[in-house]
Amino acid sequence: MRFIGKAFLFVFAFVGILSSLLIVSLLVLAGSLWDEQDTTEGTRAVLTLNIDGPFPERATSADALASLLEDDETPSLRAVTEALAAAAVDPEIRGLVAHVGSAPGLGMAQAQELRDAILGFKASGKPTLAYSESIGEFGEGTIPYYVASAFKSLWLQPSGMVASTGFAFEVPFLRGLLDDLGLQPEVFTRENYKDAMASLTDYGMSSYQRVSMGSVVNGWTDQVVTAIANDRNLSVDTVRGLINRSPLLAQEALDAKLIDHLGYPDEAIQAITDDAGETHRQSLASYAKRLGEKDPVPGARPVALIVAQGPVMLGDGKSGPFDQEEIDSRALAEAIDEAVDDPDLAAIVLRIDSPGGSYVGSDLVWRAMRKARDKGMPIIASMGNAAASGGYFIAMGADRIIAQPGTLTGSIGVLAGKVSISKASSDLNVRWDQVSRGANADMFSPISPFDKRGKDRMNAIMDTIYADFTGKAADARKMSAEAMEQAAQGRVWLGSDALKNGLVDELGGLSLAFARAREQAGLNPETPLNVVVFPKDTTPDWVSGLVGAARSLEGVSSLLGLATTVNGLLQPELDAMRAVKAGPISSPISVYAQ
Numbered sequence: 395m396r397f398i399g400k401a402f403l404f405v406f407a408f409v410g411i412l413s414s415l416l417i418v419s420l421l422v423l424a425g426s427l428w429d430e431q432d433t434t435e436g437t438r439a440v441l442t443l444n445i446d447g448p449f450p451e452r453a454t455s456a457d458a459l460a461s462l463l464e465d466d467e468t469p470s471l472r473a474v475t476e477a478l479a480a481a482a483v484d485p486e487i488r489g490l491v492a493h494v495g496s497a498p499g500l501g502m503a504q505a506q507e508l509r510d511a512i513l514g515f516k517a518s519g520k521p522t523l524a525y526s527e528s529i530g531e532f533g534e535g536t537i538p539y540y541v542a543s544a545f546k547s548l549w550l551q552p553s554g555m556v557a558s559t560g561f562a563f564e565v566p567f568l569r570g571l572l573d574d575l576g577l578q579p580e581v582f583t584r585e586n587y588k589d590a591m592a593s594l595t596d597y598g599m600s601s602y603q604r605v606s607m608g609s610v611v612n613g614w615t616d617q618v619v620t621a622i623a624n625d626r627n628l629s630v631d632t633v634r635g636l637i638n639r640s641p642l643l644a645q646e647a648l649d650a651k652l653i654d655h656l657g658y659p660d661e662a663i664q665a666i667t668d669d670a671g672e673t674h675r676q677s678l679a680s681y682a683k684r685l686g687e688k689d690p691v692p693g694a695r696p697v698a699l700i701v702a703q704g705p706v707m708l709g710d711g712k713s714g715p716f717d718q719e720e721i722d723s724r725a726l727a728e729a730i731d732e733a734v735d736d737p738d739l740a741a742i743v744l745r746i747d748s749p750g751g752s753y754v755g756s757d758l759v760w761r762a763m764r765k766a767r768d769k770g771m772p773i774i775a776s777m778g779n780a781a782a783s784g785g786y787f788i789a790m791g792a793d794r795i796i797a798q799p800g801t802l803t804g805s806i807g808v809l810a811g812k813v814s815i816s817k818a819s820s821d822l823n824v825r826w827d828q829v830s831r832g833a834n835a836d837m838f839s840p841i842s843p844f845d846k847r848g849k850d851r852m853n854a855i856m857d858t859i860y861a862d863f864t865g866k867a868a869d870a871r872k873m874s875a876e877a878m879e880q881a882a883q884g885r886v887w888l889g890s891d892a893l894k895n896g897l898v899d900e901l902g903g904l905s906l907a908f909a910r911a912r913e914q915a916g917l918n919p920e921t922p923l924n925v926v927v928f929p930k931d932t933t934p935d936w937v938s939g940l941v942g943a944a945r946s947l948e949g950v951s952s953l954l955g956l957a958t959t960v961n962g963l964l965q966p967e968l969d970a971m972r973a974v975k976a977g978p979i980s981s982p983i984s985v986y987a988q
Contacts, residue, residue: 444492445500445524451701471904483518507903530641547655588884609891626651701747705750708755709722728929731765732929741773742766755784756784773792774795786805793914794900798903815841
């Protein structure tokens with residue numbers, strides 16, 4: 395459905411449940427212990443932060459209607475980290491208190507960037523406190539506790555637990571089921587570690603997949619254990635033992651020195667109030683918004699920030715407010731070109747969080763990166779939770795690549811194929827006929843397997859794409875073909891291992907990326923930067939208002955049992971992507987889903 399059609403649907407949806415909005419807004423405005431109080435600039439306050447899931451890489455707009463439904467829209471990761479850095483030296487900010495939830499979807503790289511910002515704030519000497527009802531329940535508390543351990547004081551509800559049970563990859567293998575159904579998957583890969591479709595093609599983990607996934611699990615575990623041991627003044631062996639004993643009940647966690655206090659939210663709030671000597675609280679999102687509304691520092695040099703998040707698609711070059719879950723490669727390439735042509739910009743920082751996608755789309759963005767460098771525009775790639783396969787293809791065109799230790803990257807390889815329903819059709823007594831012209835006209839038809847001609851063609855295509863990928867990567871990283879082959883083969887690497895293999899230049903987050911952009915541009919290390927987000931927002935105000943209203947309606951509808959209807963208006967493309975269907979596997983570059 396076209397954008398304007400969606401916009402009108404949002405209007406009708408808004409009018410239809412306006413009365414419900416008013417009721418819900420009254421309930422929300424009742425507030426909670428974690429809500430900010432009335433504060434104005436210049437008022438001393440303790441910052442509050444909710445850590446209950448991933449933070450968006452892209453900044454999102456808020457509006458008056460959205461504010462009726464939630465105290466603050468979730469700030470972007472950059473907004474959070476920069477606000478914490480500013481608050482550390484702001485004499486009006488007296489401390490930091492965070493509510494740590496189960497945080498589903500919070501990735502290791504984001505957790506590490508957030509931890510670094512919290513540790514930087516704590517280094518200022520201001521009090522920091524994290525509270526949780528339960529850090530995971532019977533599991534899934536490893537990353538939330540990893541973040542919480544960066545705070546000086548940890549509080550846990552007496553009935554809660556610390557469920558830091560470690561990491562595990564569990565992969566379903568459907569080949570036996572597909573055999574029973576008469577479905578035949580045929581996937582061509584380059585090379586052995588490119589296992590994104592192993593769930594369809596194999597009956598169990600290959601030795602290559604076990605090595606790749608094992609190195610990720612071991613690496614993440616080592617990173618978490620080392621950090622917790624340092625934060626909690628425990629030995630590494632002690633922390634490993636506690637992980638193996640988890641989940642721990644609240645008293646057990648307290649006895650093990652993983653938690654400092656047992657109590658309830660009101661008691662934790664009173665504790666931070668006493669430590670900070672301040673009763674007023676202000677949400678970090680609100681504080682970040684106020685920082686963003688200030689004029690740039692005099693003499694600040696503009697630096698472009700371009701965010702590339704989601705699977706890489708070739709796209710149509712019309713990225714807009716409804717394209718928030720994929721990378722439109724044409725629109726991204728145009729944004730890079732637009733930034734390069736801006737005479738005021740000193741450099742570009744490209745933030746990437748992508749598992750991969752279209753080879754053609756990735757190559758299009760790589761070309762835009764190459765043109766930027768040829769024109770003398772410094773460009774730094776900053777990797778988020780993942781920048782693998784097509785995501786790495788994009789990143790390798792930068793002057794420097796910066797990743798977090800826990801970033802998933804590499805996966806330099808290619809795959810493509812299809813699922814044939816030939817046997818299923820025969821078993822069900824379904825007969826197919828066709829009329830075609832061209833020897834390979836039905837090459838990707840799900841009706842029959844690849845014939846020899848089709849297999850030869852697919853192998854030739856895979857070889858060509860793999861050679862192009864590895865060749866460009868070797869050239870960009872100044873590595874020999876032999877060294878690149880060792881690092882490639884479709885293998886996923888953690889950022890820490892990618893550094894050792896020469897696939898990235900440094901470990902760190904966005905703040906380091908901006909520092910390196912300043913250096914590449916030849917600026918003084920003390921020169922302030924004015925970050926300009928590209929592509930520049932040209933959305934009319936009335937459209938932004940409708941988008942905000944739609945987000946609000948989605949939240950309310952879930953409370954009213956209408957989530958399916960509104961979500962259908964917002965994400966039909968995503969639903970289509972999630973559908974399982976027979977036929978060509980159309981994403982030649984991919985990394986296994988986490």
